[in-house]
Amino acid sequence: MLRTLVKNQILDQILRPQNYDAKLGHRKFSVLILDKAAIEIVNSCLNMNEVFEEGVTLVEDLSKAREPMPSMDAIYIMAAIPESIDSLIADFTKKSKFSPENSYKTGHVYFLEPCNDDLFRKLAKSSAVRHLKTLKEIDLGFRPVESQIFTVNPGPIPMDMLKIADGIASLCSAMNINPVLRFHSDYAQSAEICYRIDQKLKETKTEGSDADLIVIDRSFDLISPLLHESTLQAMASDLTDFQNGIYRFKGNQAEIKEIPLDETDPIWLDLRHKHLAEVLTSVQKLTKELKQMHEASTQNKSAKDVQSTIRQLPVYLKKKAKAEAYLSLAEECREKYFKSLEKIILLEQDMAVEHTPEGCRITDSQAVGRLSAFIQPTIPTETRLRLILIFMLSIGRDKDEQFFQRLLHHTDIPADEYQLVLKMLRWRAKTQSSPFQRRRAPPVDERFPSSRWDPKIKNLIQEVQQKKLDEREFKVVGLKTEQRTAMSARYGGGLTGRPREKRKIIIFVVGGITYSEIKTAYEMSEKTNTTVILGSDAILTPARFLETLRHRQ
Numbered sequence: 001m002l003r004t005l006v007k008n009q010i011l012d013q014i015l016r017p018q019n020y021d022a023k024l025g026h027r028k029f030s031v032l033i034l035d036k037a038a039i040e041i042v043n044s045c046l047n048m049n050e051v052f053e054e055g056v057t058l059v060e061d062l063s064k065a066r067e068p069m070p071s072m073d074a075i076y077i078m079a080a081i082p083e084s085i086d087s088l089i090a091d092f093t094k095k096s097k098f099s100p101e102n103s104y105k106t107g108h109v110y111f112l113e114p115c116n117d118d119l120f121r122k123l124a125k126s127s128a129v130r131h132l133k134t135l136k137e138i139d140l141g142f143r144p145v146e147s148q149i150f151t152v153n154p155g156p157i158p159m160d161m162l163k164i165a166d167g168i169a170s171l172c173s174a175m176n177i178n179p180v181l182r183f184h185s186d187y188a189q190s191a192e193i194c195y196r197i198d199q200k201l202k203e204t205k206t207e208g209s210d211a212d213l214i215v216i217d218r219s220f221d222l223i224s225p226l227l228h229e230s231t232l233q234a235m236a237s238d239l240t241d242f243q244n245g246i247y248r249f250k251g252n253q254a255e256i257k258e259i260p261l262d263e264t265d266p267i268w269l270d271l272r273h274k275h276l277a278e279v280l281t282s283v284q285k286l287t288k289e290l291k292q293m294h295e296a297s298t299q300n301k302s303a304k305d306v307q308s309t310i311r312q313l314p315v316y317l318k319k320k321a322k323a324e325a326y327l328s329l330a331e332e333c334r335e336k337y338f339k340s341l342e343k344i345i346l347l348e349q350d351m352a353v354e355h356t357p358e359g360c361r362i363t364d365s366q367a368v369g370r371l372s373a374f375i376q377p378t379i380p381t382e383t384r385l386r387l388i389l390i391f392m393l394s395i396g397r398d399k400d401e402q403f404f405q406r407l408l409h410h411t412d413i414p415a416d417e418y419q420l421v422l423k424m425l426r427w428r429a430k431t432q433s434s435p436f437q438r439r440r441a442p443p444v445d446e447r448f449p450s451s452r453w454d455p456k457i458k459n460l461i462q463e464v465q466q467k468k469l470d471e472r473e474f475k476v477v478g479l480k481t482e483q484r485t486a487m488s489a490r491y492g493g494g495l496t497g498r499p500r501e502k503r504k505i506i507i508f509v510v511g512g513i514t515y516s517e518i519k520t521a522y523e524m525s526e527k528t529n530t531t532v533i534l535g536s537d538a539i540l541t542p543a544r545f546l547e548t549l550r551h552r553q
Helices: 002-018 036-045 048-052 082-091 117-125 127-131 161-175 188-204 232-239 266-271 276-298 303-353 364-372 381-393 401-409 415-429 457-465 481-493 515-527 542-550
Strands: 030-034 056-061 073-078 107-111 132-137 143-146 149-151 180-184 211-217 246-250 256-260 474-477 503-510 530-536
Touching: 002 036, 002 073, 002 107, 002 143, 002 161, 030 036, 036 073, 036 143, 048 056, 073 082, 082 107, 082 117, 082 127, 117 127, 127 132, 161 188, 161 211, 161 503, 180 188, 188 211, 188 474, 188 503, 211 457, 232 276, 232 303, 232 515, 246 303, 256 303, 266 276, 266 303, 276 303, 303 364, 303 381, 364 381, 381 401, 381 415, 381 542, 401 415, 415 542, 457 503, 457 515, 457 530, 515 530
Parallel strands: 030 056, 030 073, 073 107, 107 132, 149 530, 180 211, 211 503, 503 530
Antiparallel strands: 143 149, 180 474, 246 256
16 A cells, blocks of 8 residues: 555656656656665565556665766655765766766756755755756655655664654655644653654645544563564564565575565465464465376476466476475575474573463462573574563562562673663553553463563554543543544545555654564454554564664664
8 A cells, every 4th residue: 555655656646747748648768776775665565567657767775976967857755964965966967078978867856855955055055956857745754665665764873753753744745634642741852753744744734534543652561572573574684685575585506686575476475474483384285286287297298388488487497486485485484493493492482571481470480480591692682682581571570689680690791781670670660650551461362382472552443433531541632533524524534435444553763663563453454344554653563672772772
């Protein structure tokens, strides 16, 4: 949904208007130039073939040295930041008598967000302005990571709340929704974000379908970012070389291969949120089907059958490449799971849910006894830290600093890493009042023992869906809930004869979201007649979460 939304915006508002000549009745050709922010957005929703089909002959990086093409028009998609503005001006500034031409014939510039007055004046006073035929702000301040997942780049200033708020408001405008805005009362900056979003939506006069938007902080759930997950997408991101939708692995000839695993691949859509055990079964089935296809194609056939086999060869080779990648990924995850993580993951789950798989409550002493076996110096430091922090946040939530000093005395965690434990103790102290931090009953389901933990965001989604959210903890900005709902009913939901749109629940987590929470968003969308959209300023793996904690003040 989000990727399609942004894709259509780029095609319909930028590429097609610029690359089609209405008078001549045919397509023009141009160079597409992107800065770092635009590269991330365009790559998230368009492949290069789709870009080239729109009349783009070349895609360039604005920050890199480029070969001048003075006979070509250039389309720029860029953030309104000093570095990008300087590069744009340089492209249309004649360097010397030895280089008398500009880099491009003309420029069509599209800013991802509003350009501030200082930068606009700088551009207006430059010689480049005479060669710019288009100058527009397209308000595209978010990146669609998946169909229901997005991120907002906070910019050069870490945790820039205004930048984050503008990105969320950009999403609302693109979706044409004016949601009920709620902020977490324990986190003051979430109020700042919501008031800014409300202001921006009033300026753009955005009105749309029934939706809720809740802004929370990572402190809402500190356990989920620490757990080893047993589903494919989470394990791949945590344990293998899988980044930005690209999986890198060694092929049969020991060469490094790269293959995209994303939402354009139906196999990935089917497997990404499945437990490793289910993935292994599915991959074995896929390999078996591929083997049968190969055997059928090598049997003696008539000339007609040979022609049919040749036509199907590209499909077979593509499936073979995919099968090889999934087999490698599943085996890599399986090997690391059974080699060193099986017992650790079970302990993590037991501590997180505070019960054994049989439903027996775990005491403090039982947890410490089991924990002692996994915080020895032979275990990697990061794994030991994760176990200790999970214990601190669950069964050991009432233990003080002295207790953890004694516990850490028996392991060999470096002194500087102990500061990380102290930071978590301080962070933990600020979250104790929330009802979402209370002890839970054991899960009553048939899930794998290594996958029993539900991220706390699931409870939040359920309470929003059931209209049971505590308004003292999650305060509403602007109009009261009933007024906002009545207003949005005028735009499709409340009119006879029009199909009612699915209610949308947007949750933005400042400080990063986890793959287990991403999985939860899709699961809750399927179980109810809602569309759950999850956003943040980062996608977290446990290693990234620990790194952010190290730099936390």
